[in-house]
Amino acid sequence: MHMADALISPLVGGTMWVATAGVAAYSIKKIQSEMDEKKIPLMGVMGAFIFASQMINFTIPATGSSGHIGGGLLLAILLGPYAGFLTIASVLTIQALFFADGGLLALGSNVFNMGFFSCFIAYPLIYKGFMGRGYTTKRIFFASILAAIIGLQMGAFGVVLETLFSGKTELPFGTFVLLMQPIHLAIGAVEGLVTAAVVTYIWNARPEILEGAASGRALSNVSIKKVAAGLIAITLITGVGLSWFASSNPDGLEWAMIKTAGTAELEAPDGLHQQLSDLQTKTAFLPDYSFKTPEDETELGAGEEEEAWPAISGGTSTSGIVGGGLTLALAVLVGVGISSLKRRKYGANS
Amino acid sequence: MSHHKLEVKDLHYSYPDGHKAVKGMSFCIHHGESVGIIGANGAGKSTLLMLLMGVLFPDQGEVCVGDVHVTKKTLPMIRQSLGMVFQDPDDQLFMNTVYDDVAFGPRNYKLDEKEVEKRVFNALELVGILHLKDRAPFKLSGGEKRAAAIASVLSMQPDILIMDEPTAALDPKSRRKVMQLLTSFKHTKVITSHDLDMIFEMCDRTIVIKNGEIAADGVTSEILVNAELMDDCGLEIPLSLQNCPVCGTEKV
Amino acid sequence: MANIMNSLYNMRLLDDLARQETVIHKLHPLMKLLTTVSYLTVVVSFGRYEIGGLLPLLLYPVIVFTLAELPVKPILLRILLVSPFIIGIGILNPFFDHQVYLLGGREISRGWITFLSILLKSGLTVTAALLLIATTGMDRLAGALRMLKIPRIFVLQLLLTYRYISVLMEEVARTLRAYSLRAPRQKGVHRSAWGSLAGQLILRTFDRAQRIYEAMCLRGFTGEYHTGGFKEIRVWDLSYFIGWVFFFAVARMYNIPMLIGSLITGVIR
Structure with missing residues (x-):
């Protein structure tokens, strides 16, 4: 579900870049203030692992097909939301540069879609909510699946909105939503199942890793206030975007186009x-x-x-x-x- | 030059899970010595190296480099005079070019870029891979990687080199090259290895570790031929000293 | 899996290409980054029906390709493999937009125009990103990011991820080989081994990160990442950037093919 440069407008791309840069800057600050420099090589190597893990085909029971993991939720669980978000950002940056997956302008959107929703919404609100009463195999199972599905649904919806606001395709909103959401329901379910299996294994083998990621400093900071602030920010962004989109008066978008592209669309009067x-x-x-x-x-x-x-x-x-x-x-x-x-x-x- | 002395006094260390890895080790390594540290898997070699480098801190006893105790405060100083080469060069070469890797240490000590360059060139020249300075680590052969890892430590200009299995996973020619390289250094050297032939050739003194304790400490040529001691510690006499399997000629 | 291994080779190819020494390679990385971003912005700022106006922008990849002496085939191959997502989304346009449009006396659905426009934009943007990395390389690009004041932590982490992709891919490949040798008729990893296979790889990755951290600390790492001095921006680097931006701006403001066409057809008539 990588957004591509070709499908995005400078306005949407730029807005999402700003949003992502904001979240990234906040995450970096958090990690620095925790003085947890040990996490830096861990983030780097885990990013490389997420890359390499694309090689693993997980056979999906009873279907004969197989799936991969995106890893957003897994990174949040293993590294904590801040480090997890930054790790996803660097993975996507390398994908954009070397594999032409997504693109540099769409990078902001991609990091937001795949990182923000998993790390700052699905993880703290759903996964941690389940785990508040301690880890059990059952809880890991339900929490992972639910969090993965919701994270991916939000991400997919992000793709839909960004594409529509960019106005490069003719797809009607309803069709696009019907196309994206069910596919990502399946993808999310697989992601959740694999994440649950991996987290359960690590919880049995080295519980201190999960405790480390979720322990006091790293996580008590994900206060509801912060998440709420994040949510308000998204609502604002989408709200402003929506109003542009819905506005019968095209001046708003026109003005923004002039600002960002340095020129109005081709019918320049002079x-x-x-x-x-x-x-x-x-x-x-x-x-x-x-x-x-x-x-x-x-x-x-x-x-x-x-x-x-x-x-x-x-x-x-x-x-x-x-x-x-x-x-x-x-x-x-x-x-x-x-x-x-x-x-x-x-x-x-x- | 007494500050090159490396002294360990009554060292004890247990892991958080209660496993006692080091139980009362003491020894002193003097300037210019080449010391081999050998022992079976799990004898406590790696833990000892971590304690020497200040990655772990002992529960009891102390490590002194020169006259300085290894504590959190003295670490930056200690680590300038102790250089450690890791067993897996991939863990040590974490930058994307050989140059940046060798420059990593000097840059952290905030030397100016000219001095950094000088040190990098010197170090690379010493190990003979100056021509590889712009290569990516994944483009290097096993022997080249090892050389690069050694250079990344040499650029810090340490007095004492500590090496964990410097010849592991090398083909015979590369192994020979690394050994020649290490012999050419005047540094004080501490080498842990299962490559007993290499220890036999390179180290005058050997410390044998068994279950977290020192089982023997003395002249290599006496210790490594002691079949009973070797066997007792999960080791055996170096192949080069064993009887010839073809003609049966006795060497010891 | 083969696919991912191809990606790895592709990555190494780009890494190799980036170590050449042509006029383009020697340009300042920051200027190349800024040129690329300007290019991308201009390309995607065109409306969804635009095709003609985009054509002059082809000049940029053509010139960089030739001046940097890059092999066309492997990079072109990459571009042809553009994310199926684009084609998937784009191909639906003709179904949703049946507006008929006259092109040279022939009727054409407007949806096809937008689809073509998307394809063209996708080709140009993908090429530009690949050209940037193939002429700059990850380490020099990281330097440019530092000049843009991107925080050290992120740049270092990015470099580490890039560095360890090949190491971990080999590790994962070994594990998968060991698995498949003992599970002959399975296409993927069975559910019973999901957790332990991926989980163990993760635990090993954690251990490796610990060793790398130690290796860094032993060489004086305290959480700060010190790059060497920055390369100086020469007048030539700056003029390269400004020259392109000027061209992009002109191409954006004036429909150059239309101008040429009008002149030619005008003269003919």
Whole structure:
């Protein structure tokens, strides 16, 4: 459920980056104030483990298929929420850089979706709630499954919202939700089952690890107040986003687009483009055979769409295709040119 | 140079689970000595090394480096004069290039970057892997990794080198190279190993540990040939000293 | 499992590529990072119907590819394997948007336009991220992050994760091999071994972390991570960054293919 750069708008990507950076900064501060520098190599190596654990296929009973673990909840249980969150962040950073999973702009969203909900909501509210009365195999089992499912459901819903706010796909909200949530119910159940099995094993073999992660300093700090503050922050973020989305007045989004991209969508009133198209209509080199679809106006209120659509529509399409082809050819030419120049240089050297 | 002396007085240590790993060890290692520490698995070698390095603190007794007691306060100083090479180089090479790894120690002591560079180059040259300085650790062979791990300790310019199984998991040629390298150092050396032939060649003095106590401490060439002692401590005479399996010629 | 092993090789390949010494490799890592981020921002800021305007942005990967002397094939392969998520989401567009649109006299569903736009953006963004790492490498990138005042703890942890991925992958691979040799007809790990197999690996990982921590402490680690001095930003590095940003801005503000097209078709008519 990695969000990809191609599906995200700068506004949504930027907002989620800010949110994630905030949570990360807070987590770092927490770890530093605990003076728990021992945790740093542990976080590093556990991150690498989560990576490597993708190799393990867990056979799902009675289905014949197998699944992996994402590890968000497991990290929170073993390392505590702060260290767990940072570890997920570094795992996702490396995935974005080396494996092109997700992307750099979408990194903020991905860390938030996969880290925040597991570490700061599912773990303290659900898992710890169950474990408040001490560890038992049964409690580990139910707590892990419930926490994993809820964490993943929230994460999946995050993906849906972020994608919709970004406005890069045509998927209606309802369809998208129906697509994402059930899939992640299954994924969450597997994640929960595996997490429960692993935690039970570690609880039997080395209970001090779980106690260490959950002991006084590290965890009593996850006060309900903090979690509530986090929740309010998310609500605010989503609320503001939603109001933009729902607003029939596109100015809000438009304004943000100008701010973030440094320009409004393509129909900039001034500039060379405008002058040229003025010239075009005047001289009628390209007669105006652009057709306007009436539905166009009524569909969705989002300003982005209305702005973006005419840019490619209608009569300008021929020039668009010709110019596009030429641009491509030019790009290829530049590449070939540079590499042949380089080769010649090498030839001269050797 | 008495400050290179490493002294252990009546050392006791038990793990939190109650297991008594070290029971009253005492010895003194002088400047320039090469000392082998041998013993069966679980005899207490690793615990002893951890106590020497101040990773663990004894329940009773003390460790002195020169005239300084190993305590939490003196650790930074102690660790500058004691350099430890771990058994698994992957645990010791935790940075992404050999250079950064060797520079890790000096940088932590806040030397300026010029001095750091000088030390890194010196250390890498000493172990003969200067050409590998920009390599990633996973690109190194076993022997190269070992050399890099040793360099990462040498860059701290320690007086005493402590090595845990320096020849473990090396092919014969690499093992020989590491041994030659270690012999060329003038440092005081403390080596724990099951590679008794290596101990026999490299260390003048050997301490045998059994169940957390010192079973013998003396000249290597006398201790390692003592079949009864070796057997009693879960060890055996080095292969190079055993009777020839082909012609049966007796060596001892 | 084979798939993950491929990822490992891919990672090592990128690591190797990053150790070359071309004009691009020698550029300041921070400038390359900032250029990449600007590029990504510009690419994704285009509307969902945009295709033409994105094309000039191809110039950036083309130039970096050639100047950095990177092998096209392995990196291109990576890009083709883009997350199925994108295609999965994107391919649904044609089903939801039937608005017909005339393109060169032919009718085309608007959904296909958005799908193509998403694919193009995905190709460009994925390439840009891979190019960054293939010309910079993790260690130098970490230096750039430190210059951006990203906290030491996070940078160190990131480096440690990167360092130990290959070590732990080998460890997990060994364990799985041992498992599969004694469980011949199983596709994955049976439920009865879930906890103990993964659990033991985790315990070993904890022990390793403990040893690494000790190794760090013995060399003076006190919770602070000291990088060496930062590389100086030369005028050339800065102009590389500014030059690209200027180009990106122009490409964002003016639809260059449209301009070229208008000129050409104008001249022809």
